[in-house]
Amino acid sequence: MSNICEILSVGTELLLGDIVNTDTAFIAGRLAALGFPSYRQTVVGDNDGRLAEAIREGFSRADILILTGGLGPTCDDITKKSVAEYFGVPLVMDEDARADIESYFRETGRVMTENNLLQALVPEGSHVFPNRWGSAPGIAITKGEKTAVLLPGPPSECEPMFAEEVEPWLAKRSGCTLFSLNLHLYDIGESRAESILKPIMETSANPSVAPYACEHEVRIRITARGETEEECRRMCREMAEKVLATEVGPYCYTESVTVWESKNAIVLKMIEALRAKKYTLALAESCTGGMLGSRIADIPGVSDILLGGVVAYDNRVKEQLLGVPREILEQYGAVSEECAAAMAEGARKITGADMAVSITGIAGPGGGTEEKPVGTVCFAVSDHCGTVTATVRFNRKADRSKVRRLSIARAMMMVIRRAMGVL
């Protein structure tokens, strides 16, 4: 019995482009983290024949088929019927699911129709996942080597049900527990990280070690398979130390476990580093126009560290609000380390923050010169010990939005390093 999975989404609204298939991205990410290989994703509409064909094809390649959508109470909702037919079993009433549905309607004060009880019909022999986020229960059914897992389509039900009910069930099925740890690397490219880690990657299957290139960083994902979470955590830790002892070690700025931590790694690390010093932060943004402030404010509960700052898009604002001397603007220009330093120092002064960071650059597509091409961005971090500046030329793609996103990552990394005393 292999652990090869496929995801099959059922819904005409996906075929019409009315909704984006976030369920599949979510499940795919979790499957990858769990170490379940998956080579294909399919979407079909609410059509018996085409769904039956997709189920047969899916099972010809994979042993686990994860189906989303089509569990609702209307006649469009055909997933259970098609799966039951594939397995050659009837649909039967699941009394627990029926009681769950009845209490869901009672608690939410909605009127239940006979149709709603159809949601408690499951293929005979199914394992039922209770739905604490909506009404249609999830279902898993196994026959021989083939397992179908059926999940409701709405992301607000599908995602938590997968994470909280299906994952432990899949891990138990595979007779083990899985755990992943991410190492976040900055200032190193994927190919260099990969070549350094190749000896480890090639000799280690469990835990597995794999690099992922993201826009502004490289992540090393370490996934262990074991009997208990404790054991897996220990295995991941040992492997992490092995990875950190290589030449990639100095590039690692933080670690993460959950999806949310991983997505927000750099801003969370910055907040942590500032909190450790009890530092408040102020911002002075030119080409990013407020994106750095927005990124930080996206994390709840940051009012202890984020004071605010100045969006100095125009030079007049740099002069008048941040007190950048006109001579600096005239002699070095707005995109210069001298200007960045004056911006950060000004932001710190006018807000009273312990630390300030500034960004001023040419995001493009226009405004570039021979000496300062599009993608040239200057940074400064200032605190009571002084001011540090840097210039970066982002040249991978002269895309305005990307230059700005890479710039705020660079600025946050400078704050982290400064707060940790390594810049």
Added chain:
Amino acid sequence: MSNICEILSVGTELLLGDIVNTDTAFIAGRLAALGFPSYRQTVVGDNDGRLAEAIREGFSRADILILTGGLGPTCDDITKKSVAEYFGVPLVMDEDARADIESYFRETGRVMTENNLLQALVPEGSHVFPNRWGSAPGIAITKGEKTAVLLPGPPSECEPMFAEEVEPWLAKRSGCTLFSLNLHLYDIGESRAESILKPIMETSANPSVAPYACEHEVRIRITARGETEEECRRMCREMAEKVLATEVGPYCYTESVTVWESKNAIVLKMIEALRAKKYTLALAESCTGGMLGSRIADIPGVSDILLGGVVAYDNRVKEQLLGVPREILEQYGAVSEECAAAMAEGARKITGADMAVSITGIAGPGGGTEEKPVGTVCFAVSDHCGTVTATVRFNRKADRSKVRRLSIARAMMMVIRRAMGVL
């Protein structure tokens, strides 16, 4: 020759759940609007064998296969090779595409490697779609009844290339021209717009009229099919006037044609309204933390209208930089129309801008009270004629990011209305 389409996305990052398949949703929506039926969507990884199998299977069901991704210059990028093999033709250098790529690198100042020129290789006999948004050109190749259309994976290239290059090409293939016009409505719900427009929608097949609910607005998409673009434009215009003459008319704040215009409709309209008045704009943002400034700065060439502003996350910054009187903060709180007014007036004063807009609210998840629940946001717009304030309670979902996104849309709409003299 049928017009049945399938979308086949190529990318291991999709299988791993690292990115969401927005390309497919976009293309599916456009195909549906164009009247091309589509019954399946598939994702495979960067794997020769599995891609070849998916291409064969796709063409066993459909006549038009739209492939996204895998057109880059690395050895992972296998889509062209697999399609060429399916059609039994070699890859040949397309001289126009080669010249395009060379000039793309020259203009963006990036260093071109030999690898990049691989992007100019196309299956022999292909039609090439120029890529004005990146480097890899799009490709269409037809043999017998089967057509493959290959598009780059990055949404910033895939979406406009599909809308502006592939759609007219598909329309020509089907013997006609297509043209779409979007009407952007604010402050009206999708169901209300739909019920008002139902009589028109039901009686008009060409041009077709369809509403789309977006996060902060409703778009009415009018698509005409005809012999020439001129004819289609005229048909769309007539239908637009018919739509605007209904009760939805007063809710329409702008129109758009291209994807980029449609996505940026509100910020583009705001820039246009300010330019028409020769107004400069300053910002005072609290809960949005700079998101509004960042959204405006995302549009190139806005330095004539955007001066900058203050991110006043902390009340000290509201007081010290924006000059919000402490009594206002103590008596009414930071989330009040009084505070919003003082913030906007302060931002205007310290920057010398003609107009200023402010946002202060409770984005959540914490910080809500009985009187001011999460999602309560106050706004003000100030110019030489005075200051107008508003309070909105976004209550659809108490999601922090969404409250912030809806807030900047509301703020921009207030600027538009104020600049146009209707607020």
